[in-house]
Amino acid sequence: MLAVLGVVLLILPGLVVDHDLAGGHLAAADRLKAVNNVRTTLLQAVGGAVVLFGAYATWRQLRVSQDGLNATREGNITDRFSRAVDQLGSDKLDVRIGGIYALWRIADHSVRDHEAVVSIMAAYLRTHLPWPPQEPGVPPADASINSVQPLETRAADAQTALTCLGVLRREPRPEWLNVSLTDLRRADCDGLWLHGANLDGACLEAASVFQVNLSKASLIAANLRHAEFGTSILHQVRCIEADLRGARLVKADLREADFSRADLREANLRKARANDAVFVGADLRMADLRGCDLSGADLRQAKLERALSSDLTIWPNGFDAQTAGVVVAADPGAEPDHLLPAAAITRQAPPLQSA
Numbered sequence: 001m002l003a004v005l006g007v008v009l010l011i012l013p014g015l016v017v018d019h020d021l022a023g024g025h026l027a028a029a030d031r032l033k034a035v036n037n038v039r040t041t042l043l044q045a046v047g048g049a050v051v052l053f054g055a056y057a058t059w060r061q062l063r064v065s066q067d068g069l070n071a072t073r074e075g076n077i078t079d080r081f082s083r084a085v086d087q088l089g090s091d092k093l094d095v096r097i098g099g100i101y102a103l104w105r106i107a108d109h110s111v112r113d114h115e116a117v118v119s120i121m122a123a124y125l126r127t128h129l130p131w132p133p134q135e136p137g138v139p140p141a142d143a144s145i146n147s148v149q150p151l152e153t154r155a156a157d158a159q160t161a162l163t164c165l166g167v168l169r170r171e172p173r174p175e176w177l178n179v180s181l182t183d184l185r186r187a188d189c190d191g192l193w194l195h196g197a198n199l200d201g202a203c204l205e206a207a208s209v210f211q212v213n214l215s216k217a218s219l220i221a222a223n224l225r226h227a228e229f230g231t232s233i234l235h236q237v238r239c240i241e242a243d244l245r246g247a248r249l250v251k252a253d254l255r256e257a258d259f260s261r262a263d264l265r266e267a268n269l270r271k272a273r274a275n276d277a278v279f280v281g282a283d284l285r286m287a288d289l290r291g292c293d294l295s296g297a298d299l300r301q302a303k304l305e306r307a308l309s310s311d312l313t314i315w316p317n318g319f320d321a322q323t324a325g326v327v328v329a330a331d332p333g334a335e336p337d338h339l340l341p342a343a344a345i346t347r348q349a350p351p352l353q354s355a
Contacts, residue, residue: 012042081106081113088124096157100124104164115173121165122179129158129183131203138183145206145226150345151187159188166192166212186345195233208344225352228344246352248344250335265354271335286353289313290331299324 080102087099100121107117132141139148152159162184169177170193180200187207195215203223210228215235219242226246233253242262249267254274261281268288276296283303290310297316305325312331315321321328
């Protein structure tokens with residue numbers, strides 16, 4: 001390198017000047033000045049090349065360092081992931097909860113592990129809270145809901161997993177979430193994102209599902225008795241053959257939802273938006289429909305005897321509410337939002353007349 005640099009700076013400038021003169025002659029002073037000018041230009045070029053090479057070498061070193069840091073980080077995440085999954089199998093409640101929070105934190109910091117954590121949380125709920133119950137000491141399926149403790153009391157780890165799942169679902173990956181056939185009686189789901197969730201056959205009796213995003217979820221044949229769905233989004237949800245007796249859907253978004261053959265007796269749908277919803281064969285007897293927007297709804301073969309309506313209830317075009325047996329009552333006015341919606345999980349469920 002030193003030899004090449006010497007040739008470039010000592011010999012090459014003279015050759016360049018002689019080539020440009022093409023046989024012409026210059027005074028010695030003028031030729032020396034021209035050679036120095038060429039030498040200066042070449043020196044600047046060499047300096048620029050050295051700077052560029054240094055920058056490239058630095059960039060390569062940074063890349064190597066970054067790759068090393070990424071490898072170390074991935075290794076740490078893998079170790080943390082393995083330890084957290086091992087904690088889920090512990091027989092100690094606090095260790096299991098710690099494992100759930102560890103996985104939650106990993107999902108927040110690792111995009112690659114987000115879907116895996118969501119799938120693990122869903123599997124945890126399905127295996128730890130099967131419906132109907134199978135473990136000894138768990139309230140049986142036919143137990144009165146007023147004798148069942150809130151989920152956060154009887155299974156704090158499962159409530160934590162459910163909350164983790166509902167928060168991570170703000171980023172819809174994977175698109176379809178399977179938590180079907182789970183025992184979520186008196187679960188606290190307030191404010192969670194469960195859109196696209198498969199809750200078929202699950203039991204959410206007396207659960208607090210206040211301000212929850214359940215759009216495009218599937219709740220086929222689910223037990224939703226006495227559940228609190230106030231102001232929740234159930235847009236395009238499928239509640240086919242679901243049991244919604246005594247459920248509260250006050251100011252809920254039920255647009256394009258499918259309640260075919262669902263049992264909605266004594267359900268509260270006041271001020272709900274049920275535009276274009278399907279109630280084919282649904283049982284709406286004694287339901288409160290005051291202020292409910294049912295424009296475009298499909299009410300074929302629906303049972304509406306003793307259902308309440310008001311002058312603010314909007315029926316589909318051509319629907320005769322009086323012939324259907326609907327009772328007109330005074331509108332209750334504005335529906336206040338719940339200040340403490342989670343209190344729904346401890347509220348005593350009133351006996352159903354349709355039991």
